Amino acid sequence: MASPPPFLLLLLLLLALFSPLNPRSRAAKLPFHPEDILPLLPRQLSWPLLNALRRPVDLLPTFVGAASASNGSLEWKGACFYESTAWMEFHNKTGSEFGGGTLHIKVSKAHSWTCMDIYVFATPYRVTWDYYFLSREHTFEFKEWEGKAEFEYVKSRGVSIFLMQAGMLGTLQALWDVFPLFSNNWWGEKSNIGFLKKHMGATFEQRPQPWVTNISIDDIHTGDFLAISKIRGRWGGFETLEKWVSGAYAGHTAVCLKDSEGKLWVGESGHDNEQGEDIIAVLPWDEWWEFELNKDDSNPHIALLPLHPDMRAKFNETAAWEYALSMNGKPYGYHNMLFSWIDTIDANYPPPLDAHVVASVMTVWNQIQPAYAANILNEALNKRLGTEGLDLPELLVETETRGSSFAELLTIPEQDDWVYSDGKSASCVAFVLEIYKAAGLFDPISSSIQVTEFTIKDAYSLRFFENNSSRLPEWCNDGDGVELPFCQIRGRYRMELPGYNTVDPYPHMNEMCPSLPPKYSRPSDC
Numbered sequence: 001m002a003s004p005p006p007f008l009l010l011l012l013l014l015l016a017l018f019s020p021l022n023p024r025s026r027a028a029k030l031p032f033h034p035e036d037i038l039p040l041l042p043r044q045l046s047w048p049l050l051n052a053l054r055r056p057v058d059l060l061p062t063f064v065g066a067a068s069a070s071n072g073s074l075e076w077k078g079a080c081f082y083e084s085t086a087w088m089e090f091h092n093k094t095g096s097e098f099g100g101g102t103l104h105i106k107v108s109k110a111h112s113w114t115c116m117d118i119y120v121f122a123t124p125y126r127v128t129w130d131y132y133f134l135s136r137e138h139t140f141e142f143k144e145w146e147g148k149a150e151f152e153y154v155k156s157r158g159v160s161i162f163l164m165q166a167g168m169l170g171t172l173q174a175l176w177d178v179f180p181l182f183s184n185n186w187w188g189e190k191s192n193i194g195f196l197k198k199h200m201g202a203t204f205e206q207r208p209q210p211w212v213t214n215i216s217i218d219d220i221h222t223g224d225f226l227a228i229s230k231i232r233g234r235w236g237g238f239e240t241l242e243k244w245v246s247g248a249y250a251g252h253t254a255v256c257l258k259d260s261e262g263k264l265w266v267g268e269s270g271h272d273n274e275q276g277e278d279i280i281a282v283l284p285w286d287e288w289w290e291f292e293l294n295k296d297d298s299n300p301h302i303a304l305l306p307l308h309p310d311m312r313a314k315f316n317e318t319a320a321w322e323y324a325l326s327m328n329g330k331p332y333g334y335h336n337m338l339f340s341w342i343d344t345i346d347a348n349y350p351p352p353l354d355a356h357v358v359a360s361v362m363t364v365w366n367q368i369q370p371a372y373a374a375n376i377l378n379e380a381l382n383k384r385l386g387t388e389g390l391d392l393p394e395l396l397v398e399t400e401t402r403g404s405s406f407a408e409l410l411t412i413p414e415q416d417d418w419v420y421s422d423g424k425s426a427s428c429v430a431f432v433l434e435i436y437k438a439a440g441l442f443d444p445i446s447s448s449i450q451v452t453e454f455t456i457k458d459a460y461s462l463r464f465f466e467n468n469s470s471r472l473p474e475w476c477n478d479g480d481g482v483e484l485p486f487c488q489i490r491g492r493y494r495m496e497l498p499g500y501n502t503v504d505p506y507p508h509m510n511e512m513c514p515s516l517p518p519k520y521s522r523p524s525d526c
């Protein structure tokens, strides 16, 4: 959209600014509702204005229903178009195995000639959006379903439709390049690479072959860290966003463990089990490596970060194994994933994100996968407020009542000893660092370290790793002329871990750190 001329902008701004004083009567005299013009303003104005005009709970996306092919059409009252209906039609225009679909949306009875309705459409496999300004039938194309699972889901449960606040238009436009990240194809991979280059300054230089290292497991030891970076599909998109908001150049982690017979194992939180759940698992190296080489469709890039010999000497294997096995089979730590990143009220959100956008995403997620992630986040938020069983809107109201804000609520540090309804929680990196903590690597200050506050970047920045390149295994970075301080063992592009192996642990480390792109600079004592 072209920017409106400045005087018009000023006029609109004034109108919008005055509207909260007396919104209804003023609106009655004008040919349009002042809030209708919000989408015309640049995002930097529209979003703060909307925030000022509305209570946080009113900014949440509203679930209007699911459009399906079998149940007739879905009807609801939009914010602009008072009569809105939607239905789904399956087609096979591309001649692919599962075909695609067209979402029909018919809108009419607009309450003013300047208003528009913005919608987000979601399945568990994609999220996308569109906006409508004209009274007529519109269509939205799903060219091809991602696969059988999405096809079956939409057949039985439809596409979920959420009505957004009109002032979110700019925010959604600014997030435009986020939506393709989740596609599981070459285009999705290119989107992820493009996004990380543009927003983080990542380089993605191609390495010479071999892209898989012929490793010898005799050279891998207990406590060696695995930094993984996935760049395709659902996990790829998810990791790209996690990297962008946290400043980490890897999106997943695991740890090597040797047992008393010398057999090598991998401890991983976020392992896909056969039921498609993400769990904590301790599994034989061969099984893990075989999965990463042949079955992981996210094009994983993997680096082995060997522990420093002094750390290895300090490492209590008995205690590490005890902790790892006590967590084996537990669910992945969604509870604490979000909170490791958000430490500050405004210095952790790269624009256009803010606490309200996070709340919006959680609302959509809650609706789509209720048994899964967002419920779990709600539990974490309840813990922070000392409440029980409140859902997200109720949590927002409760926070406001207490004179606090959702942004502030998100900054309250996670405590490593919090126990959730499904047990103790550990995200991928929290699990690895809990093992380090159990093994004594944070001694003597381990009681003042909350590992759930560490991002992946915080983990690989710890000065725990090998710093003498002549002690790295012989096969390390085999065939690559560029010498890395760690061993990349899989991947077409060279991995980079800025800040690797530089920070000594200190009490209350990482509990108040900003993280803003593109530099993600970090005060030394946060």
Ligand SMILES: *[C@@H]1O[C@H](CO)[C@@H](O)[C@H](O)[C@H]1NC(C)=O
Pocket (backbone or CB within 6 Å): 092, 094, 095, 096, 097, 098, 099
């Ligand atoms: C779409 O067409 C292709 C080729 O004609 C066919 O193999 C596939 O089964 C069709 N898919 C559906 C969902 O009808």
Ligand SMILES: *[C@@H]1O[C@H](CO)[C@@H](O)[C@H](O)[C@H]1NC(C)=O
Pocket (backbone or CB within 6 Å): 066, 067, 068, 071, 155, 156, 157, 158
């Ligand atoms: C269709 O209607 C039935 C019965 O009203 C309901 O149980 C089902 O969830 C609906 N399906 C969709 C996709 O809305």
Ligand SMILES: *[C@@H]1O[C@H](CO)[C@@H](O)[C@H](O)[C@H]1NC(C)=O
Pocket (backbone or CB within 6 Å): 214, 216
């Ligand atoms: C891998 O290395 C081992 C010796 O370390 C060697 O015997 C084997 O042939 C190598 N495999 C490949 C595919 O190069």
Ligand SMILES: *[C@@H]1O[C@H](CO)[C@@H](O)[C@H](O)[C@H]1NC(C)=O
Pocket (backbone or CB within 6 Å): 316, 317, 318, 319, 322
């Ligand atoms: C290692 O951990 C085990 C189990 O927690 C403990 O019994 C043992 O004393 C520890 N060893 C050392 C050297 O600290």
Ligand SMILES: *[C@@H]1O[C@H](CO)[C@@H](O)[C@H](O)[C@H]1NC(C)=O
Pocket (backbone or CB within 6 Å): 468, 469, 470, 471
């Ligand atoms: C690095 O390791 C090699 C081999 O163990 C050793 O000879 C050398 O002194 C070490 N360098 C430093 C700076 O510690």
Ligand SMILES: *[C@@H]1O[C@H](CO)[C@@H](O)[C@H](O)[C@H]1NC(C)=O
Pocket (backbone or CB within 6 Å): 467, 468, 469
């Ligand atoms: C590696 O770290 C140790 C202390 O942890 C230090 O004494 C040594 O000089 C470092 N070596 C190199 C090559 O930087």
